[in-house]
Structures are given as C-alpha cells and as structure tokens.
Amino acid sequence: MASLHEPIPVLHQQGTCLYCGRNLDPASEEHVISEGLGCRTTLKDCVCRQCNSDFGETFEAELVNGLVFYRSFFRIPGKDGRIPDFKCYGRPAGESRTIPVIISGDGRVLIPPQQISEKTPLGRVEREYRVFKAGEELKIETNLKRRHGDLVWQRLGKDDGRLVIEMVAEFDAGILCTPNASRCVAKYALNLITHTLGKPFVQGRFANLKKFVTAGGFSGELPAGIVWNEALFKRIQHHPPRHVLIVYNDAQDHRVIVLVYLFSLFPFCIVAADPDIRVESVAGSYQIDPYIGSIDPLLTTRFRPELIFLRALAALPRGGTDQAKAVGQNARKWLLQVSESDSSTDFHACYSCTRLLERFQPVCPYCGKSTLPVT
Numbered sequence: 561m562a563s564l565h566e567p568i569p570v571l572h573q574q575g576t577c578l579y580c581g582r583n584l585d586p587a588s589e590e591h592v593i594s595e596g597l598g599c600r601t602t603l604k605d606c607v608c609r610q611c612n613s614d615f616g617e618t619f620e621a622e623l624v625n626g627l628v629f630y631r632s633f634f635r636i637p638g639k640d641g642r643i644p645d646f647k648c649y650g651r652p653a654g655e656s657r658t659i660p661v662i663i664s665g666d667g668r669v670l671i672p673p674q675q676i677s678e679k680t681p682l683g684r685v686e687r688e689y690r691v692f693k694a695g696e697e698l699k700i701e702t703n704l705k706r707r708h709g710d711l712v713w714q715r716l717g718k719d720d721g722r723l724v725i726e727m728v729a730e731f732d733a734g735i736l737c738t739p740n741a742s743r744c745v746a747k748y749a750l751n752l753i754t755h756t757l758g759k760p761f762v763q764g765r766f767a768n769l770k771k772f773v774t775a776g777g778f779s780g781e782l783p784a785g786i787v788w789n790e791a792l793f794k795r796i797q798h799h800p801p802r803h804v805l806i807v808y809n810d811a812q813d814h815r816v817i818v819l820v821y822l823f824s825l826f827p828f829c830i831v832a833a834d835p836d837i838r839v840e841s842v843a844g845s846y847q848i849d850p851y852i853g854s855i856d857p858l859l860t861t862r863f864r865p866e867l868i869f870l871r872a873l874a875a876l877p878r879g880g881t882d883q884a885k886a887v888g889q890n891a892r893k894w895l896l897q898v899s900e901s902d903s904s905t906d907f908h909a910c911y912s913c914t915r916l917l918e919r920f921q922p923v924c925p926y927c928g929k930s931t932l933p934v935t
Contacts, residue, residue: 577608588612592751596624598850619740626735634801650725733888736786746784749818749830756844765834784830785879788886807843808870825891
C-alpha cells in the first residue's frame with residue numbers, strides 16, 4: 561500500500577489535446593478518474609482546459625453526483641476536501657407524508673423546518689410549523705415578522721418535543737446506465753490507457769471512443785457501459801471502496817478492453833477498437849484506495865486478470881437497464897450485509913474516522929487514531 565505521504569505520479573507529455581485535437585493552450589491537469597471519487601493521480605499536458613471543464617461540468621458531474629449515496633457512506637471527500645451531504649427523505653411516525661432530510665458530511669441529520677398546517681378562522685391566518693433544531697423557531701419568527709407586523713407568535717405544547725422519523729435512503733441505479741454515465745467511464749478508460757501506455761500510443765488511435773466521449777456519437781456497438789454477470793464477477797475479490805482498473809490489449813480482435821470497477825461495486829466495460837493493436841498483453845492492472853488517491857498496482861494476492869475473464873467481460877451486454885438494476889441490487893445486498901453484521905470478519909470500520917478497513921487494525925492507517933471506541 562502506498563504511503564500517505566508518497567508523491568502522486570503525473571504523466572508528462574506535450575502537444576495537442578487527446579480529445580479535441582487542439583493545441584494545449586492552456587493545458588490542465590486531468591484526473592485519471594474523477595477527484596470526487598477519490599483519485600488524485602493526474603495526466604499532465606494531455607487534455608486542454610476547455611475539454612476538462614466541459615467534461616467535468618456535464619456528463620462527469622452527473623455520474624459523480626449520482627454516486628453521492630456511496631461517496632457519503634464511504635466517507636470520501638470531494639474536490640473541496642469535504643465529505644458530501646446526502647439528501648434523502650423521512651416519514652414522521654403516524655403520518656403518510658414525507659419530509660426532506662439531509663445526512664451531512666460530518667454525520668449529522670439535518671431536517672429543515674416544516675409547515676404542517678394552515679387555517680383561516682375568523683379572517684385571520686394561522687400557520688403551524690414544526691422545527692427539528694433548537695433556535696430555528698427564532699429564525700422563522702424573525703422572517704415572518706419582517707412581512708407581517710401584526711404577527712402573534714406562540715409555542716404550541718402538543719407534545720414533549722420528541723418525534724420518531726423513519727429514514728428512507730435510496731440509491732437510484734438508473735444513473736449507472738445513462739448515456740452520460742457511459743461517456744464518463746469511456747473518458748476514464750482513455751485516461752487510463754494514456755496513463756498506462758503513454759500519450760503517443762493514444763494520440764492517433766481510438767477515434768470511435770473519442771467521438772463517443774466528446775459528442776456522444778459512435779458507430780456499431782455501444783463502446784462503454786455498465787455490465788453484470790454474477791458468476792463472472794465472483795472471480796474478483798470485493799474490497800469496497802477500492803476501485804479496480806484493468807487495461808488489456810486484445811490482439812485477436814484488435815482492441816483494448818478496459819474494466820473500470822468503481823468502489824468494487826459498479827463494473828463498467830469499455831472496448832476501444834483499433835487495427836494497430838497487435839500485441840496480446842495485460843497493459844495495466846491497478847487499484848485506487850480513495851482514501852489515499854494514488855493509482856497502485858494490484859497486489860499479487862489479489863485478482864489477476866485472465867484472458868478468458870476479459871474476453872467474457874467484453875462479450876457481456878453493456879449499458880442496459882437490466883444490467884444497471886442487477887448491479888444496484890448487488891450493491892444494496894453488500895451494503896445490507898455490512899450494515900447489519902457488527903461481527904463481520906470481512907469488513908471493519910475505524911471508530912474515529914468511520915473509513916472502511918480491509919482487516920482489523922488497532923490504529924487506523926488513515927487518521928492515526930484508535931479504531932476502537934475509547935472507554
């Protein structure tokens with residue numbers, strides 16, 4: 561495992577943008593996969609600032625923001641260094657309606673004040689609010705008094721101030737099979753090929769995949785998308801939240817096959833065809849620990865890609881709703897196993913920073929504090 565203080569590698573090449581072909585004026589540092597997913601390794605002098613900005617604000621943002629449920633669960637900070645808030649909803653006990661709820665990045669449950677009734681007896685208006693945090697009623701009163709000088713404010717004593725709310729937090733697996741999600745992982749694949757084989761190798765190749773990334777257009781089979789086959793993916797050890805990345809040169813069919821396995825839960829296959837691919841080889845097999853951010857080789861004790869696996873991967877249907885639904889169900893199954901098993905031998909979490917650990921350790925390698933509650 562890489563040291564927390566190890567320098568993050570970059571790729572140095574100059575010339576034109578990999579995607580639009582324009583001169584790199586100005587250039588930007590392009591993360592191999594999104595920084596919001598925990599990757600700090602960058603390509604330097606490979607992507608122009610305009611493409612980087614356009615991609616980041618459109619299809620890339622859609623997928624990264626769509627994965628906020630798992631980013632929040634895994635405690636992975638965004639570009640600003642903060643763990644993202646997750647918006648869901650709750651149902652108050654005895655009520656059919658739902659209310660918005662925010663799970664903050666620091667673990668708090670935030671519920672905005674709610675107006676729960678409005679009456680107009682004898683020509684006056686009566687509004688009743690419910691607040692969930694001390695002091696919020698003063699904000700409501702101040703705001704109302706600015707508009708209503710004759711406001712009469714009173715606190716109702718209907719209950720003891722306690723309310724049970726059933727939390728409902730869901731992940732929308734539909735985000736995995738959108739055209740923008742497929743374009744995003746296609747960009748990750750091209751970046752990864754560049755990181756692995758160098759910019760000159762990519763510069764004049766993979767026109768179909770580049771067209772798909774920049775404009776959403778492609779000819780023939782969808783070049784990138786979510787995939788699933790339960791028996792096939794059982795061959796890969798699961799170590800969420802690590803990302804697994806594999807680049808394979810398939811000389812038989814003149815293509816590069818890329819696996820982008822986000823969080824070890826969401827597998828995407830990308831196929832980049834080019835007649836110049838004539839050497840059979842595993843070009844790169846990597847993992848990203850999103851708590852550290854560097855791209856590191858997979859350890860020998862982990863999954864080692866095999867020809868039969870990768871060709872089977874490329875033969876799977878890509879980018880469909882059925883695949884997204886199956887992947888979402890599998891991710892939910894894993895999440896329930898982790899959440900409901902306090903004595904799990906496969907998963908551990910640091911009590912101090914809540915990051916997941918692959919094995920029990922008395923001192924957290926990430927925050928440096930005890931992984932157990934202090935008694």
